[in-house]
Amino acid sequence: MSFTAYILDVISDSIYPARITVENGLFTEVTPILVSETTKLDVRGLMIPGFIDAHIHIESSMITPAQFAKIAVRHGTTGVVCDPHEIANVLGIEGIEAMIENAKQVPFNFYFSAPSCVPATGFETSGAILNSSEIEYLLKKDEIVALGEMMNFPGVINGDEEVLKKLALARQYGKPIDGHAPLLSREELDKYLAQGISTDHECSNILEAFEKKMKGMKIMVRDGSSAMDMEGLFNIGEGPSLIENPESLGLIYRDIFEKKIYSPMFDFIVSDDKHPNDLIKGHLNKSIKKAVDLGIDILKAISMVTINPAYHYNLNCGAIVPGAKADYVIIDSLYDFNVLETYIGGECVFDGENVLFDAPEVESRNTIDASKKTASDFDIHYDGDECEVNVIECTDGDLLTKKTTAKLITKGGIVQPDIYQDVLKIAVVERYGKGNIANAFIKGFGLKKGAIASSVAHDSHNIIVVGYDSQEMADAVNKVIDNQGGISVVSDDFADSLPLPIAGLMSNEDAHVVSDKLAILHNMTSALGCQLEAPFMTMAFMALLVIPSLKISDLGLFDGDAFEFIDVIIN
Numbered sequence: 001m002s003f004t005a006y007i008l009d010v011i012s013d014s015i016y017p018a019r020i021t022v023e024n025g026l027f028t029e030v031t032p033i034l035v036s037e038t039t040k041l042d043v044r045g046l047m048i049p050g051f052i053d054a055h056i057h058i059e060s061s062m063i064t065p066a067q068f069a070k071i072a073v074r075h076g077t078t079g080v081v082c083d084p085h086e087i088a089n090v091l092g093i094e095g096i097e098a099m100i101e102n103a104k105q106v107p108f109n110f111y112f113s114a115p116s117c118v119p120a121t122g123f124e125t126s127g128a129i130l131n132s133s134e135i136e137y138l139l140k141k142d143e144i145v146a147l148g149e150m151m152n153f154p155g156v157i158n159g160d161e162e163v164l165k166k167l168a169l170a171r172q173y174g175k176p177i178d179g180h181a182p183l184l185s186r187e188e189l190d191k192y193l194a195q196g197i198s199t200d201h202e203c204s205n206i207l208e209a210f211e212k213k214m215k216g217m218k219i220m221v222r223d224g225s226s227a228m229d230m231e232g233l234f235n236i237g238e239g240p241s242l243i244e245n246p247e248s249l250g251l252i253y254r255d256i257f258e259k260k261i262y263s264p265m266f267d268f269i270v271s272d273d274k275h276p277n278d279l280i281k282g283h284l285n286k287s288i289k290k291a292v293d294l295g296i297d298i299l300k301a302i303s304m305v306t307i308n309p310a311y312h313y314n315l316n317c318g319a320i321v322p323g324a325k326a327d328y329v330i331i332d333s334l335y336d337f338n339v340l341e342t343y344i345g346g347e348c349v350f351d352g353e354n355v356l357f358d359a360p361e362v363e364s365r366n367t368i369d370a371s372k373k374t375a376s377d378f379d380i381h382y383d384g385d386e387c388e389v390n391v392i393e394c395t396d397g398d399l400l401t402k403k404t405t406a407k408l409i410t411k412g413g414i415v416q417p418d419i420y421q422d423v424l425k426i427a428v429v430e431r432y433g434k435g436n437i438a439n440a441f442i443k444g445f446g447l448k449k450g451a452i453a454s455s456v457a458h459d460s461h462n463i464i465v466v467g468y469d470s471q472e473m474a475d476a477v478n479k480v481i482d483n484q485g486g487i488s489v490v491s492d493d494f495a496d497s498l499p500l501p502i503a504g505l506m507s508n509e510d511a512h513v514v515s516d517k518l519a520i521l522h523n524m525t526s527a528l529g530c531q532l533e534a535p536f537m538t539m540a541f542m543a544l545l546v547i548p549s550l551k552i553s554d555l556g557l558f559d560g561d562a563f564e565f566i567d568v569i570i571n
Contacts, residue, residue, distance in 0.1 A: 051075075051284040066103070393550075403559065464540065
């Protein structure tokens with residue numbers, strides 16, 4: 001197949017007319033041609049490389065890989081580097097291989113990384129453990145292109161033997177190592193990088209990104225459903241005025257801000273975690289537009305989701321050049337950036353209206369091994385009229401939490417939440433047969449009544465619940481158990497749920513069906529007083545112990561700064 005089109009060359013950052021030939025799914029000819037004002041090319045619009053999301057967890061979309069592909073190609077995405085550590089924490093190797101098998105059944109490029117931290121820490125109960133032997137088994141697979149994000153940065157820094165074995169295996173098999181090092185700096189960052197860890201998607205401010213970049217890391221700018229770091233990294237505004245003491249910065253730092261030469265610092269735009277209600281509105285196409293609005297050159301933004309991830313992960317795609325896989329998108333213009341058609345391996349998979357393939361289902365089995373709960377399971381006892389408690393404080397759009405305190409009264413020996421202080425109850429219910437329940441308090445959700453629960457709780461995916469009333473918390477958890485996983489909202493006025501029977505994480509339904517149900521649950525949660533943009537995803541990250549400062553697992557309240565459990569009630 002040969003045709004003519006204007007193409008975006010991401011190698012030279014130029015646009016020119018060319019004759020393109022595709023054979024056996026590869027570009028075999030890309031020849032610049034001369035055209036006049038009257039020349040009509042075969043393709044209307046601009047031909048650009050297909051988009052690649054360099055770091056995403058498909059499970060967070062709550063749909064299967066095949067269903068994810070169906071919605072992603074509508075937005076010009078032709079490939080993703082996905083870390084299946086969500087399902088790995090539930091089902092181990094079995095879950096990873098089920099994801100790979102489902103992915104193979106659709107015309108889409110799924111590149112997988114081997115989950116490095118299953119579980120993420122030893123301070124929680126997961127459904128599986130992946131040791132270095134299992135990591136080696138995965139690294140030998142052609143579908144595995146990297147070692148997934150190394151979240152256990154204390155293990156790296158302190159020389160944990162099993163952690164170091166996994167890193168050594170990745171280096172042995174020539175696979176890049178993805179990082180996860182929120183706020184890590186100075187000597188500790190140096191120790192972390194000494195193990196060959198090459199990327200980070202946890203930068204939340206420009207100085208953190210700058211230090212990591214200058215020490216050799218490739219910086220992923222996250223634009224997810226809950227964590228949206230793009231504004232903090234791209235929107236520098238007036239530069240030094242955003243820094244408390246700009247005069248304390250070195251000359252190089254000041255130049256970065258004053259001359260606004262920070263754009264080359266960033267290598268990738270990634271999703272990390274994307275809910276279906278966001279995914280149906282757009283994927284990397286939307287992130288590119290957002291980056292441009294924040295001051296990033298559009299050609300630079302496109303490179304961050306095409307040639308850059310392809311080069312880093314050794315993928316034969318990401319550019320329109322002879323020998324590369326013929327994955328490309330036709331857009332109307334760089335200005336409007338509307339996706340008209342999407343091609344993978346030279347075949348059209350989205351024609352502007354319809355996706356031209358079907359999504360096979362994944363067989364599921366019940367992975368919830370937990371007994372029904374009662375109100376008393378969610379009570380915190382104290383012998384006294386009033387007590388001071390440690391409180392998790394969450395912020396909309398940020399995975400980092402703060403450690404704060406509150407004074408709460410007791411009734412009948414039970415510590416009471418306080419809606420006037422916005423201090424609610426939070427609990428994690430172990431789902432793998434051990435029966436653990438941990439209770440604590442949280443600030444930032446704004447619920448005035450009712451409860452919300454979910455079996456999506458990073459990374460071990462026990463059942464997490466937030467609420468004001470213990471009985472409603474029990475009802476919400478029990479609904480998740482009845483559904484074999486999912487999300488539920490319960491109050492005196494209404495109740496509803498979204499079943500996620502595949503490992504308690506995903507549904508076989510398409511993105512629109514899941515999104516519609518999720519929208520109903522969001523509206524219910526808003527009616528209960530919650531103002532968070534993504535309440536269920538925010539709640540899910542309250543169990544992710546490797547992101548500071550205060551989180552909760554099924555074993556207790558966890559101080560992510562000190563990396564140890566702390567008491568809920570302060571003596």
